[in-house]
Amino acid sequence: MILKSALWGSAAGVCLAAGLATIATAEEITIATVNNGDMVRMQALSPAWEEQTGNTINWVVLEENVLRQNVTTDISTGGGQYDVMTIGTYEAPIWGANDWLVSLNDGMADDWNADDLLPAIRGGLTVDGTLVAAPFYGESSMVMYRRDLMEAAGLEMPEAPTWQFIREAAAAMTDRDADINGICARGKAGWGENMAFLTAMSNSFGARWFDMDWTAQFDSPEWAETLTFYLEMMAESGPAGAANNGFNENLTLFQQGKCGMWIDATVAASFVTNPEDSTVADQVGFALAPDTGLGKRGNWLWAWSLAIPASSDKQEIAKDFISWATGPGYTTLVAENEGWANVPPGTRQSLYDNAEYLAAAPFAQMTLDSINSADPTAPSVQEVPYTGVQFVAIPEFAGIATQVGQQFSDALAGNMTAEEALAAAQTLTTEEMEAAGY
Template sequence: MKISTMLAGAASLVVLTATAGTAGAQTTITIGTVNNSDMIRMQGLTSVFEEAHPDIKVNWVTLEENMLRQRVTTDIATNGGQFDVMTIGTYEVPIWAKQDWLKALDSLGDNYDYDDLIPPIRSALSVDGTLYAAPFYAESVLTLYRKDLFEKAGLEMPEKPTWDFIAEAAEKTADKDAGIYGICLRGKPGWGENMGFLGNMAREFGANYFDANWQPQFESEGWKKAITLYVDLMQKYGPPGAASNGFNENLSLFGQGKCAMWIDASVAASFVTDPKQSQVPDQVGFGAAPCGTENCPNDGFNWLWAWSLAIPASSEKAEAAQTFIGWATSKEYLELVAEKEGWANVPPGTRTSLYNNENYTSAAPFADATLNAINHADPSPTEDKPYYGLQFAAIPEFQGIGTAVGQQMAAALSGSATVDQALSQAQAIATREMTRAGYIK
């Protein structure tokens, strides 16, 4: 009797040990991401993923945009291993993939449908035909404006707006006594904050970051015109403290009905037209990016960006990480968000099938404008521009240069430096760094 009891107890112990071993086999992946609304929504749906994949647990590290970039860049450059999935953009992918810092995304699931990814976005996230980051949402640039305020001012948004028109509209729609600012633009310093906007604005005036010989162009006529107008508009018609406002701050201002115009990432359109997040959802119009030159090109002056999910080479949990990325960037995820939040709120800009879906196009009045802007953004090098990128230059040195230059532009906006002083300092900073890196002989 005692022997059988002991055997039964031993058997029970084996079962308990096996069960404990199974539970212990659960893989925890750590994801570093930005505090944008689409990413926060993804975190809210984590339980759906974990229920479908009980062997994987997700740990989130959510950071403000500039801080995220610093953390993931430091981690991947030092092989730190803090993250199994990183949220990165079209700037990092071609640089990091060529350094063998990223794992190829070749196991995202049998039903993933790589060919459904919008071609310019897939190309921007691939190196030699291999995908190294999967787009969670993608964007170009739109001019968002208040239709009611334009009507009141007797204005109509042109198909191809010029910066002269934008300046006129900012003056006519501004009503600071009523708390209405004629224009809201990024001012917070950072290579992906104010410089993301200003790099594109300079292109709208015919300038680039560098010329064909890698000479910085911050003292060129195009940059001077762009920054002079930017500072003038924002100081006269923009919100106070604009040098502290990035994408999220301007999103909040526009959603509160305080901006007559806001020129920024097309992804903002779904938030400012959502009655749950905007006080003016029915009054938002969508225009193209402005043009500062006499002849506006047919393809416009668009930027191209995708917040994407990638796996650092240092991760030892690549299989679980690919499983998560395959879920979060799939067609099925878009349908999940549509079910929970409505079609207008699904992450935009990544899949062709989304723009062929009448449920989406009928719910999202900005769909056509977004897709058109993305499809007409070509970041490839040209004879005047030796680098890949539009609002950024895809070279390792740009991150430091862009951030330092962004601080100079914020100084001009806040009035602590003149435009000429800021551009002169920017030119000196960029020239020094490009010479040190060997681009300039």
């Protein structure tokens, strides 16, 4: 790796590995990141980069909601507090369009290889041809199911199931006496909880958030079909209290053997197949997220990524760190220390061409297929004015979708009908969008 820092050194330089440049003065960069397992592991392994470059890192590790608020405030005000930020696929196109992020089209390490990035993931982080963030790990969503329960029901899971098959299989696998729910799915209110699931699901039913004039579409027949199907399926075969269940709650239910099927993030695959945590680890199968035959599947697309705010005055060093943390060398480092099953998934084609990874991760191919089938530039069957699969990449979305998610969660809890929830969603979305000037 060739350092592109302007801080070239002399006698005070730090000797690097063979072929590396020397720098005179060690610099400290500040990195804001989320406190999930993959990012904590990156922090633990980062001394390798510090030793290699002579630079140091000031880590700011925050819970997800706090991180979002913190970095959003800093970047929107040009605060310059951070040199590297961990952001999601939702923020990247918005901030990139505002020229708040540094281009990663050049200045990266020679072996970083942007062409190796999975097209769907790269596309979600690109604005007008400019890559504005480097993906650390990526995910889609898929069906995780109990092969033993499917067999006992006399059914065979297709590789690419329809929603109707999922509903029928869920009913067949449900055994209330044995505390087995045929289907587990997100019901907890939140733009990143139930609305991630339902927005992705709605795409496959032909629904969309807005038409080309930015008019809300919750009064459409497609949304009525989506929400009605979801509520009926969950009433027939879902767990009690489903309106309170998000990713973590459903993960626990599945690991305890209480779900016949669970449709959720592909990164959950390593958790449900780990025998130390999952009582059904040896019975888990995988399939693509369902569709209705309209050409779109009900799966989402997400990546946690590293980006450089335009306010940073250490952009070259920041690029060097991002090259290291999101490049192929870091993948090898994790594999050597933690095993291949624990390397960050979902960003590079080379990982899915690696026989060692494929052998350690039986869910790898389904994860890749799920990611590749999501298109953030054309998420719905109908034309839309926005990008994003399970979200709409506009600043107002998070607030609006959280309110809509509460309506849909209340409907799941039996506090209102599907019609009432959709009418409320249409009204509040229209009011918020008009107030925002759309």
